[in-house]
Amino acid sequence: MVSRRDFLKITGTAAGTAALTAVGAEASAPHPDLDPDRFGVLTDTTLCIGCRRCEWACAEQNGLPHGDLESYGDTSVFDEMRRPNAEAYTVVNRYSPPAGTQQPLDVKVQCLHCEHPACVSACIVGALEKSPMGPVTYDAWKCIGCRYCLVACPFQIPAYEYAEPLTPRVMKCTMCAERTLKEGRAPACVEMCPPEALVFGPRFELLELAHRRLAENPGRYHPEVIGEQIVGGTSWLMITDRPSAEIDIPDLPNESPSVITETIQHGIFKGFTGPLMLFGILSILMKSSSDKRKEKEDENG
């Protein structure tokens, strides 16, 4: 008779093999739905002056609570590292200047709008969507508040309105989708940025621009375009003067986490082979054990 342990071993191996075969086949394929001219934003942190006007513009545009423009001149907020939350889609953090120099580094934090977003993949009702033109958008009407997206995001960006028990929403930057997608205008933060440290445009052009800046000013930048490769690429790109780990960008693989999970899931159910195999093995096992039982009964009987 097959023990419970053996049964799990056999079925587990079968399912795993099916899934891994599928991973190998699909992981490297580009995302099919993205427009080649899709939008993006390039943040050049070396140009950022830490004026926090992007925070104000964002709050104003998205109806988030905010004080008047002058109140954003307060630099005491830089005393601690902040994260985007349910009341602010974007925040600017200040990092200390490199040894021997004076200029601190200011880094704007917001949703990076992954090319293959884990939050979209995790959303079971399609409330979060990746627009083919770049932005990752959110539809509160579809959202059931499961908060899988909060867990799935490799950058821990989405926030949840815990303070609104009746109508809670997931809060995150939408790249001002209503402006960018409908009007072709730059997001509010980009339009506001005084030194134009933020640039809005087609992602492929921004990548060219970023690489040109890196090549032309080798001493000024760390030679890496953040968002070009990480988690399979992001629509929002960054160039900065130091390794990404030093501005609290997590060390992540160049492959979207959702590519792995999706391929496992889709692999198992592709052509219904996984379930068919499982049930096939099950029926064979049942048949063999019932045969054995019959034999035993015959012997005894």
Place this chain on the structure above:
Amino acid sequence: MRKSSIIRLLFLGLILIVVPNLAAGQIVDPKHPKDSKHFPSAEKVTACVSCHTCEKPTPDDPCLVNCPRHGAHFYGHHEVAEGPEIVIIDQLADLYRPVVFAHRLHAEMSNMTGGCENCHHYSEQSGVIPPCRECHDAAKGPVSLNQPALKGAYHRQCMNCHRDWSHASACGFCHEQVHEGIGTAVPDTTDIVGIPHPNITSPPTFTYQTTYEEGPVVTFHHVDHVDNFGLNCVDCHRGDSCSRCHEPEKPKAQKTRVDHVTTCCSCHGQRDCAFCHTEQSKPRFEHTRTAGWALEPHHTDVACITCHGSPRDFRTPSDKCTSCHIHWEVGEFDHGVTGLTLSEDHVDLDCSDCHLEMNFSVRPSCEDCHDEPMSPDRLPGIRK
């Protein structure tokens, strides 16, 4: 196929048809406006590719290359006084009142660290500096990703120094927010007109103790370099920030030994170490000591470069007067130009009779020829 892809294909096709018909190198389109920006002079034609990335730039899509940065496209030299005293920046005044920019004051400051090119990274080949808005569009967003719009250009320009200077990005430092009672009228400018940067006082001499055993002392007479050698501040201080003087207590990148040596060597070239490194501190510059003859009284007003070339191309003329005074030939020389008109007794003498071996750097004395000193003034003529 997407619309944009079709347009690109058509564009590519157009280029393929057009390009073979164009002469290699510079493309001069007869329909192209012959303005000074594109054709600064009859001989000089700016190659299109030095500014544009595409073959056929249009006003809507100029496809400009990256902003030509400092010095690369700056011609000529301008005095501080040539520029305007103040500039009112009001092209973007909606949230804030116009910014009153003390241009002359900034030009004076800039003159100490990098000159006009500190901010004006471009000028026409005639030397005319165009206003920022001529290239940097005042539109809300950048026209080309390769160059900032006017707002970005202004802010990058100002904040580049002001952040270093104050570590603050307070908008109110330059801007006054528009609110009730204060409209968009130009603020009062009288308080910043005519305020020059105060004269800078620096220690006349710096004495450095170095670890070089054979000559530990390096003496740098700052006063000589400024007053006697005619150097401008920017010749050495290029790239210094304001806070170097204004905030000496703030941490800053220390100049390394190499930095110092590089600055000195940019003029003094590859001299022996002993030129700077001595055991005792060196005295100030004295022409008599280094050249053998005094500048006084006739050469005090002659700039060093008149005889020695520029500091970066220093040459040592011989100590013969004729190495500079090429018209002083025997027989035609009027001794009066030296300040001493020879008396009748002396005027017909040969030069070498008094200036032994034609060495003019040594002053002749009466005793060289006369047994008794001549009286009453011991001069072979009349001193003017």
